[in-house]
Amino acid sequence: MIGGSTKNGPLARVPAGYKFAFLFAAGIGVYLLRDTGAQLAALAAALVIAGFARVGAARLLRAMSGLLIIAAVVFVTMALAMSPSEAVTATLRLLTLCVLAYTVTLTTGFSETLDLFERLLRPFRHVGLNPAQVSLALSMTLRFIPEIRTKYFEIREAQHARGLGNSPMAVLVPLIVRTLESASEVASAIDARCYDSAERGTERDGPRRALRAPNGSDPI
Amino acid sequence: MSQQRTDTTQSTVLTAVFAALIAALGLVPAIAIGILPVPITVQTLGVMLAGALLGPLRGGLAATVVVVLSIAGMPILAGGRGGMGVLLGPTGGYLIGWIPAAIVIGLLVKYWAIRFERQAVRYLAVGASVFTGGVLVIYLFGVPWTAVVTGLPLATSAIGSLAFLPGDLVKVVVATLIAVNVHRSYRRLLGA
Numbered sequence: 001m002i003g004g005s006t007k008n009g010p011l012a013r014v015p016a017g018y019k020f021a022f023l024f025a026a027g028i029g030v031y032l033l034r035d036t037g038a039q040l041a042a043l044a045a046a047l048v049i050a051g052f053a054r055v056g057a058a059r060l061l062r063a064m065s066g067l068l069i070i071a072a073v074v075f076v077t078m079a080l081a082m083s084p085s086e087a088v089t090a091t092l093r094l095l096t097l098c099v100l101a102y103t104v105t106l107t108t109g110f111s112e113t114l115d116l117f118e119r120l121l122r123p124f125r126h127v128g129l130n131p132a133q134v135s136l137a138l139s140m141t142l143r144f145i146p147e148i149r150t151k152y153f154e155i156r157e158a159q160h161a162r163g164l165g166n167s168p169m170a171v172l173v174p175l176i177v178r179t180l181e182s183a184s185e186v187a188s189a190i191d192a193r194c195y196d197s198a199e200r201g202t203e204r205d206g207p208r209r210a211l212r213a214p215n216g217s218d219p220i
Numbered sequence: 221m222s223q224q225r226t227d228t229t230q231s232t233v234l235t236a237v238f239a240a241l242i243a244a245l246g247l248v249p250a251i252a253i254g255i256l257p258v259p260i261t262v263q264t265l266g267v268m269l270a271g272a273l274l275g276p277l278r279g280g281l282a283a284t285v286v287v288v289l290s291i292a293g294m295p296i297l298a299g300g301r302g303g304m305g306v307l308l309g310p311t312g313g314y315l316i317g318w319i320p321a322a323i324v325i326g327l328l329v330k331y332w333a334i335r336f337e338r339q340a341v342r343y344l345a346v347g348a349s350v351f352t353g354g355v356l357v358i359y360l361f362g363v364p365w366t367a368v369v370t371g372l373p374l375a376t377s378a379i380g381s382l383a384f385l386p387g388d389l390v391k392v393v394v395a396t397l398i399a400v401n402v403h404r405s406y407r408r409l410l411g412a
Contacts, residue, residue: 020304027308063303070310074370081376090371098305105293105303113292133228137236141285144240145247145296152248168262168394176269176402179237180409187233 011053011107016116019104026100030093036085039092046099053107063102071095114138140186151178235278239285242266243296261298265391267318268354271325272346272399275410280323287315313365317358325353330410334403347396354395355388 011019026046033039050060061068071091078087118131125131155178156171164170246263267286271279290296293303297315306315328349336342359381367377403409 023304023308063305067305067309074310074372077376077380078370078372081373082371086371093371094310094369097308101304101308105305108293110293114289117288117292133232137232137239137281137285138289140233140236141239141243141289142294144237145243148237148240148244149247152244169397172262172265172394172398173401176241176273176398177405179241180234180402180406183233183237184230186237187230190229190233 011049011103012109014107016108016112017119019108020116023100023104027097030096033093034089036088036092039089039096043092043096043099046096046103050099050103053103059106060099060102063106064098067094067098147182148175148179151175231278234274235281235285238266238270238274238279238282239289242270242282242286243289243294246296246298262391263298264318264354264358264388265395267322268325268350268391268395269398271322271353272329272350272395273402273409274326275330276323276326279326280319283318283322287319290315308369310366310369311362312369314358314362316365317361320361321353321357323353324357325349328352329399334410343396343400346400347392350395350399351389351392354392355385 030039030042033042071094074094075087075091078090118135121129121134122131152171152175155174159167159170159174162170242263243266245266246261248262267283270282273279274282286296291304291307295303297306306312329346333342333345333349336345359378363378363381364374366372366380367374370377372380
């Protein structure tokens with residue numbers, strides 16, 4: 001299992017739509033705060049929300065570790081290039097927003113988020129974007145990621161044996177050819193089973209349900 | 221109707237497997253390439269290939285699928301990153317830029333570069349297409365995004381992005397070689 005989210009805590013029960021709407025509003029809000037005191041208050045509020053969501057300081061820190069390094073680089077660069085106060089403003093803004101963003105991600109189930117995206121995409125079906133096709137593509141992608149990763153390591157090992165292990169071309173060209181071949185096999189398999197993804201709505205949840213793990217958790 | 225359905229399914233599957241390829245390339249260890257001192261991650265290479273091999277529509281959709289899945293919280297970006305934090309962070313523009321990058325590469329390769337008969341000219345044209353989309357377009361989104369999110373001046377952000385240029389140029393060359401070779405064996409890939 002990679003990813004996943006905390007399924008307990010009060011924020012996990014808030015519908016994904018509200019959380020993303022709040023994040024969107026907060027994203028605009030933090031740019032309107034200019035005063036350092038207000039910004040510190042916003043960061044404190046974000047941390048309180050993260051604590052309220054029972055995300056756990058360790059998980060939040062792990063998710064944000066890469067970001068903290070970038071934030072440090074930004075702080076130093078800005079302090080040198082402009083002024084220390086501007087550096088403080090930018091860094092606080094960045095941290096506030098990212099604490100909120102990671103809290104939303106960690107408290108929202110992956111399939112819940114995808115459902116939200118599919119709902120948001122629904123109006124686009126009038127311009128030819130078929131929700132069933134979108135659903136099929138998203139779930140198939142998740143299914144294929146570990147497979148392609150395995151294939152990559154197989155091919156790399158084989159090319160190592162031939163003394164070509166360090167050549168990206170020798171690894172990537174066979175990987176792509178094999179990927180294209182499996183794509184056409186899968187496409188004919190789907191057509192042979194008459195999964196009519198061109199028809200609107202009928203078997204919408206078919207492939208997704210099949211790909212979900214039996215315990216109802218996220219795939220992969 | 222049946223033929224059309226087959227084509228739709230084929231396109232959807234190609235979009236999905238290429239999206240998976242982009243994601244999987246972010247999960248493999250960085251590849252050491254001869255002349256560069258540091259290993260480079262090959263995820264943007266996948267984006268370049270999606271555009272160059274599948275054309276603007278399916279390539280763009282493959283990039284969109286990866287962006288959507290990563291924003292939804294799948295840790296499929298290089299280094300196991302993912303989630304809204306990446307989008308709202310300083311490097312978010314480089315992620316969003318993948319979508320127009322794949323579209324631009326797809327348009328240029330499909331309607332211009334791949335039509336050259338002479339081998340050398342075709343390599344150069346595909347290379348120029350991949351560079352335009354995979355470097356210029358991505359930086360066009362990434363550099364201002366970093367500047368806005370961090371408040372750094374645009375020039376500083378642009379100079380900072382130059383650190384990625386050598387690695388990106390190597391990726392352009394590799395993507396070009398792969399794309400021309402794969403198109404030679406799969407002529408119908410762009411549906412031309």
